[in-house]
Amino acid sequence: MSNSDSRPRPALKLPGANALGTLLGSPKAQLGFVIVLVFILAAVFAAALAPGDPKKYVGKPNQPPSAQFLLGTNPQGKDVFRQLVWGSRLSLLIGFGSAVLMTLIAVVVGMVAGFYRGVVDDVLNFVMNLFLVIPGLPLLVLLSAYLKPGTVTIIFALAITGWAFNGRIIRAQTMSLREKDFVAAAVVSGEPGLSIIFVHILPNMVNIIVGGFIGAVTYGIMASTGLAFLGLANTADVTWGTNLFWAQNGGALMIGAWWAFLPSGLAVALVAFGLALINYGMDEITNPRLIAERNIQSVLRQARLPRMRATPVVPHEH
Amino acid sequence: MRYILRRLGFYLAALAVAITINFFLPRLLPGDPAAVILGTSAAKLTPENLRAVREALGLSDAPLIQQYGLYLAHLFRGDFGISYTYFPTPVTKVIANGFVWTLLLGSVSLVLSFALGNLIGIYGSWRRGGLVDTVFPPLLIFIGSFPAFFLALGLLYAFGVKLDWLPISHAYNNRLPQGFNLPFLLSVLEHMVLPATTSVLLGIGGWALGMRNVMVSVLADDYVTMAEAKGLKQIRIMFVYAARNALLPGVTGFGIALGAILSGQVLIETVFSYPGLGFLLINSVNGRDYPLMQGLFMMITIGILAANFLVDILYTWLDPRVRTG
Numbered sequence: 012m013s014n015s016d017s018r019p020r021p022a023l024k025l026p027g028a029n030a031l032g033t034l035l036g037s038p039k040a041q042l043g044f045v046i047v048l049v050f051i052l053a054a055v056f057a058a059a060l061a062p063g064d065p066k067k068y069v070g071k072p073n074q075p076p077s078a079q080f081l082l083g084t085n086p087q088g089k090d091v092f093r094q095l096v097w098g099s100r101l102s103l104l105i106g107f108g109s110a111v112l113m114t115l116i117a118v119v120v121g122m123v124a125g126f127y128r129g130v131v132d133d134v135l136n137f138v139m140n141l142f143l144v145i146p147g148l149p150l151l152v153l154l155s156a157y158l159k160p161g162t163v164t165i166i167f168a169l170a171i172t173g174w175a176f177n178g179r180i181i182r183a184q185t186m187s188l189r190e191k192d193f194v195a196a197a198v199v200s201g202e203p204g205l206s207i208i209f210v211h212i213l214p215n216m217v218n219i220i221v222g223g224f225i226g227a228v229t230y231g232i233m234a235s236t237g238l239a240f241l242g243l244a245n246t247a248d249v250t251w252g253t254n255l256f257w258a259q260n261g262g263a264l265m266i267g268a269w270w271a272f273l274p275s276g277l278a279v280a281l282v283a284f285g286l287a288l289i290n291y292g293m294d295e296i297t298n299p300r301l302i303a304e305r306n307i308q309s310v311l312r313q314a315r316l317p318r319m320r321a322t323p324v325v326p327h328e329h
Numbered sequence: 330m331r332y333i334l335r336r337l338g339f340y341l342a343a344l345a346v347a348i349t350i351n352f353f354l355p356r357l358l359p360g361d362p363a364a365v366i367l368g369t370s371a372a373k374l375t376p377e378n379l380r381a382v383r384e385a386l387g388l389s390d391a392p393l394i395q396q397y398g399l400y401l402a403h404l405f406r407g408d409f410g411i412s413y414t415y416f417p418t419p420v421t422k423v424i425a426n427g428f429v430w431t432l433l434l435g436s437v438s439l440v441l442s443f444a445l446g447n448l449i450g451i452y453g454s455w456r457r458g459g460l461v462d463t464v465f466p467p468l469l470i471f472i473g474s475f476p477a478f479f480l481a482l483g484l485l486y487a488f489g490v491k492l493d494w495l496p497i498s499h500a501y502n503n504r505l506p507q508g509f510n511l512p513f514l515l516s517v518l519e520h521m522v523l524p525a526t527t528s529v530l531l532g533i534g535g536w537a538l539g540m541r542n543v544m545v546s547v548l549a550d551d552y553v554t555m556a557e558a559k560g561l562k563q564i565r566i567m568f569v570y571a572a573r574n575a576l577l578p579g580v581t582g583f584g585i586a587l588g589a590i591l592s593g594q595v596l597i598e599t600v601f602s603y604p605g606l607g608f609l610l611i612n613s614v615n616g617r618d619y620p621l622m623q624g625l626f627m628m629i630t631i632g633i634l635a636a637n638f639l640v641d642i643l644y645t646w647l648d649p650r651v652r653t654g
Contacts, residue, residue: 148592276479283474
C-alpha cells in the first residue's frame with residue numbers, strides 16, 4: 012500500500028490467505044510457529060542431522076552427554092540424540108495424521124448436524140455427546156490392548172476417541188452462520204444443501220477449523236506419547252513415547268540418567284507449547300473481546316493508571 | 330424437571346452404547362477371542378472359573394444375540410467374572426478397592442485445581458497487566474504442555490529420589506494398621522502429595538485462563554459498573570458480583586474436567602503405583618487380565634456418566650435459565 016493513503020481499503024481476500032494472516036499475525040503465534048517448524052525440519056532432515064540408525068547399540072549404557080554422544084546414551088546403550096531426532100518423525104506423523112482425520116470427521120459431522128437440524132441433528136448431536144462422555148484414554152488403552160499396535164491403528168484409534176470436541180464447536184458455529192443472509196440467499200436460489208455447507212459456510216469458519224486442528228495435533232501427540240510410555244504402542248518403533256518407555260524400562264531415573272528422559276519429554280512439551288501459543292495468538296487477533304481488552308490496556312498505560320479497580324476511571328484533563 | 334429427565338435419558342442411552350462397545354471389544358481380537366482370553370491364564374483356572382469368565386464376557390458358541398443376552402444378564406447382576414491377576418478375587422471386589430483411591434485422589438486434585446485456578450483467574454483479571462496476570466498464564470500453559478507422566482516422573486525424581494522427602498509409590502504405609510487412626514491417615518496424606526500435585530499442576534492452567542477470560546467480559550457489564558458507582562468495596566464487587574456469575578461456564582467444564590482428570594490420572598497412578606482404577610487398568614492390560622479390563626472400563630464409564638449427570642443437576646440449580654429452556 013502506498014504511503015499517501017494509509018486508510019484501510021476494503022479488498023477482496025481469499026479466505027485461505029486471511030486465515031494465514033491471522034495465523035501469523037501476533038508475536039505469540041510467530042514464536043509458536045517457529046518452535047513447531049524447528050521440530051518439523053528436524054523430522055524431515057533427520058538423516059542429515061543425526062546420521063545413523065537410532066535403534067543401534069552404540070556404546071556403554073547410561074553414558075552422560077559428551078562430545079561423542081551429544082545427549083549421552085540410554086539404558087539400552089542407544090544414542091539419545093539420534094532417538095530424539097528420529098523419534099520426531101513418527102511422533103509428528105501420528106500427531107498430524109490423527110489431527111487431519113479428526114478434523115475431517117468433525118467438519119463433516121458438525122456442519123451437517125448444524126445445517127440440517129431436525130432429526131439429522133438430533134442423531135449426530137447424540138453421537139457427538141456420546142463420544143464426549145465416554146472416557147477417551149481408558150477406551151484408547153482398551154483398544155490398544157485388543158488391536159495389533161501400529162502407526163495406522165493408533166492414528167485411527169486417536170481419531171475415533173478425539174474428534175467430538177471440535178465437532179461440537181463446529182456445529183455451534185454452523186448453526187449461527189446458517190441464520191446469516193448469504194446462506195438464506197443461497198437456500199432461496201435453490202442450491203443443494205451440501206454445496207451451501209461446503210462452498211458458502213465452510214470458508215467462513217476457517218479460523219475455527221484451523222484452531223481445532225491445532226488442538227487435535229496436541230491431543231494426538233500427547234495421547235500417543237502416553238500410550239507408548241505405558242508400553243501399549245509398538246515398542247520397536249522409535250517415537251518420543253517409546254524413547255521414554257525404554258528409559259523408564261531401564262530404570263534410567265533411579266540411576267540418575269536424566270539425559271535419557273529429558274530430551275524426548277521436553278520435545279513433546281515444546282511442540283505442545285508451540286501449538287498452544289499459535290492458538291492463543293490466533294485468538295488474540297480474532298476474538299473481539301481480547302481486542303477490546305488490549306485497547307483498554309493501552310489506554311490505561313497511557314494514563315499511567317495501575318489496573319486496580321473493576322471499572323478504571325481515567326481522570327479527564329481540562 | 331423436563332431438562333433433567335432429558336439428560337437422564339441421554340445418559341442411559343450412552344450407558345447402553347458403552348455396554349455394547351464393551352461387549353464387542355474382545356471380539357476385535359484376531360482369531361477366537363475366547364481362546365486368546367482364556368488361553369493365557371487357563372492353567373490357573375478351574376473348569377467352573379473358566380465357565381464363569383466365559384459367561385461374564387458372553388463368550389460362548391451360541392449365536393451373537395444370545396451371547397449378548399447372557400452378557401447383559403451377568404452385567405445386571407454385577408457379575409464381571411474373576412480377575413486373573415488377583416486370582417481368585419472377583420473383579421467387582423478388585424474394582425471396589427481401586428475406586429476408593431481413585432475417588433480420593435481425583436476429588437482432592439479436582440477441588441484444589443478448581444479453587445486455586447479460579448482464584449488466580451479472578452486475581453489476574455482484577456490486576457490486569459500485573460505480576461500474576463503476566464507471569465501465570467504463559468507459565469501455566471507451559472507446565473500444562475508436559476505429558477502427565479513426564480511431570481509425575483520429574484516430581485518423583487526431585488522430591489522422592491533426590492531429596493527423599495516424600496514416598497514415591499503406593500497410597501499408604503503397608504506396615505501401619507488400616508483404619509481411622511492418625512498415623513495411617515497421615516501416611517495416606519503423605520502418599521497423596523506427589524500424585525495430587527502433578528494433577529493440580531496440569532489442571533490449574535485451564536481453570537485460571539478460562540476464569541480470567543470470562544471475568545474480563547463480566548467486568549465490562551453494566552451491573553459491575555453500577556456496583557462500582559455505588560461505592561461498594563472492591564472485594565465485594567469481585568467475589569459477590571463478578572466472580573459469582575463468571576463461575577457459571579466453569580461449572581459446565583467441571584463434567585468434562587472429570588473425564589480429563591481421570592484420563593490424566595491413569596498415567597499419574599501408574600507412575601506412582603497408586604492403587605486406583607487407572608493403575609489397575611494398566612496392570613490388567615499388561616497382565617492380559619481381560620475380565621478385569623472389561624469391568625474397569627465399564628466402571629470408569631459409569632462413574633463419568635454419573636458425575637456428568639450430577640453436574641447437570643447442579644447446573645439447573647445454579648442457572649435458572651436452563652430450567653425453562
